[in-house]
Amino acid sequence: xxxxxxxxxxxxxxxxxxxxxxxxxxxxxxxxxxxxxxxxxxxxxxxxxxxxxxxxxxxxxxxxxxxxxxxxxxxxxxxxxxxxxxxxxxxxxxxxxxxxxxxxxxxxxxxxxxxxxxxxxxxxxxxxxxxxxxxxxxxxxxxxxxxxxxxxxxxxxxxxxxxxxxxxxxxxxxxxxxxxxxxxxxxxxxxxxxxxxxxxxxxxxxxxxxxxxxxxxxxxxxxxxxxxxxxxxxxxxxxxxxxxxxxxx
Amino acid sequence: xxxxxxxxxxxxxxxxxxxxxxxxxxxxxxxxxxxxxxxxxxxxxxxxxxxxxxxxxxxxxxxxxxxxxxxxxxxxxxxxxxxxxxxxxxxxxxxxxxxxxxxxxxxxxxxxxxxxxxxxxxxxxxxxxxxxxxxxxxxxxxxxxxxxxxxxxxxxxxxxxxxxxxxxxxxxxxxxxxxxxxxx
Numbered sequence: 001x002x003x004x005x006x007x008x009x010x011x012x013x014x015x016x017x018x019x020x021x022x023x024x025x026x027x028x029x030x031x032x033x034x035x036x037x038x039x040x041x042x043x044x045x046x047x048x049x050x051x052x053x054x055x056x057x058x059x060x061x062x063x064x065x066x067x068x069x070x071x072x073x074x075x076x077x078x079x080x081x082x083x084x085x086x087x088x089x090x091x092x093x094x095x096x097x098x099x100x101x102x103x104x105x106x107x108x109x110x111x112x113x114x115x116x117x118x119x120x121x122x123x124x125x126x127x128x129x130x131x132x133x134x135x136x137x138x139x140x141x142x143x144x145x146x147x148x149x150x151x152x153x154x155x156x157x158x159x160x161x162x163x164x165x166x167x168x169x170x171x172x173x174x175x176x177x178x179x180x181x182x183x184x185x186x187x188x189x190x191x192x193x194x195x196x197x198x199x200x201x202x203x204x205x206x207x208x209x210x211x212x213x214x215x216x217x218x219x220x221x222x223x224x225x226x227x228x229x230x231x232x233x234x235x236x237x238x239x240x241x242x243x244x245x246x247x248x249x
Numbered sequence: 250x251x252x253x254x255x256x257x258x259x260x261x262x263x264x265x266x267x268x269x270x271x272x273x274x275x276x277x278x279x280x281x282x283x284x285x286x287x288x289x290x291x292x293x294x295x296x297x298x299x300x301x302x303x304x305x306x307x308x309x310x311x312x313x314x315x316x317x318x319x320x321x322x323x324x325x326x327x328x329x330x331x332x333x334x335x336x337x338x339x340x341x342x343x344x345x346x347x348x349x350x351x352x353x354x355x356x357x358x359x360x361x362x363x364x365x366x367x368x369x370x371x372x373x374x375x376x377x378x379x380x381x382x383x384x385x386x387x388x389x390x391x392x393x394x395x396x397x398x399x400x401x402x403x404x405x406x407x408x409x410x411x412x413x414x415x416x417x418x419x420x421x422x423x424x425x426x427x428x429x430x431x432x433x
Binding site for chain 2: 035036037038041042089092093094095096098099108114115116117118119120122123125126127128129130131132133137138140141142143144145146147148149150151152180181
């Protein structure tokens with residue numbers, strides 16, 4: 001039983017405060033109470049009044065109206081544990097509204113906070129992880145990283161047909177066809193093909209071969225369009241070799 | 250009755266999450282990280298970041314450009330990843346970031362600043378940015394390249410001095426084509 005730390009609290013009753021949030025975090029807090037993420041199995045219960053609460057779940061960047069209520073809720077809590085959890089980016093440091101005049105930017109500027117749960121909004125799992133830490137079920141996993149890397153960047157090795165301008169244009173076009181997520185996987189694959197081929201004909205053959213072997217018609221279409229685009233662009237230039245390619249400044 | 254419980258046991262939908270590890274979906278936009286081997290410290294991510302969770306500051310005393318992510322303010326929009334010219338930003342699917350202290354939510358990359366080849370002071374760009382510009386310069390015609398190479402390694406003040414000196418020299422010449430002694 002060395003792995004899991006011992007629970008600090010038996011059952012924590014929480015009161016949820018919406019300190020001028022956009023309701024994104026509040027909906028995720030409600031999600032935590034659903035049967036999928038059932039937080040009540042740890043004894044955590046949502047209570048309707050701060051007088052019964054051991055902990056506060058505060059969401060939202062605290063604005064001038066909300067600060068009055070937040071202070072009153074904090075004073076109404078029983079004095080003993082008075083745990084405060086800041087849920088979401090706004091409650092931690094103001095989020096996207098951090099430099100607004102109407103906003104205090106962070107719960108910790110008003111009342112002391114015991115646990116910060118980042119996310120915009122945080123996933124229900126992230127809130128569970130935060131509450132688990134509060135109860136002593138799990139340990140924190142993140143810590144500050146300050147890096148001092150080497151002086152020079154490594155030269156990435158590209159093949160003779162690689163052209164940086166073309167790569168960036170291709171990235172833009174693929175975004176329009178397949179969206180952000182699939183784009184990078186296709187782009188990595190295409191880059192590998194471009195780097196491994198030495199002539200334009202070889203490149204065209206390789207891409208068309210790859211496209212014909214795919215089962216997904218959407219991907220097949222994208223590969224053939226991208227292949228045609230690459231071949232057309234590379235052929236249009238005077239020097240296909242990177243060394244001969246000239247940039248106008 | 251025993252049969253009933255047997256059946257319902259299979260129908261339990263609750264995740265055992267904090268007690269057992271959970272594999273997040275691959276598409277989840279989680280905590281962004283900077284690949285320290287690829288970052289050149291241009292600050293494009295800091296420009297694009299809507300809540301200014303990524304900031305760039307230049308420390309002239311120590312000679313470092315600091316690119317710092319504060320995850321507490323990050324809204325996981327992925328714009329930094331979109332604009333990064335070097336592909337140095339990595340979007341991981343890590344979401345377990347709850348912590349009792351705000352100091353844990355910092356990720357910082359420190360890159361060495363370039364020193365001016367004329368006055369020896371720190372410039373506002375990093376050594377890696379110079380290296381990147383140099384690799385781009387190799388594709389430029391030779392006659393144009395020479396002119397740019399002279400000024401690439403200078404700081405802003407020295408560059409201004411050299412430029413204005415050259416400009417005045419070229420304008421103020423006597424009838425033999427020599428630079429005049431008095432610049433104005």
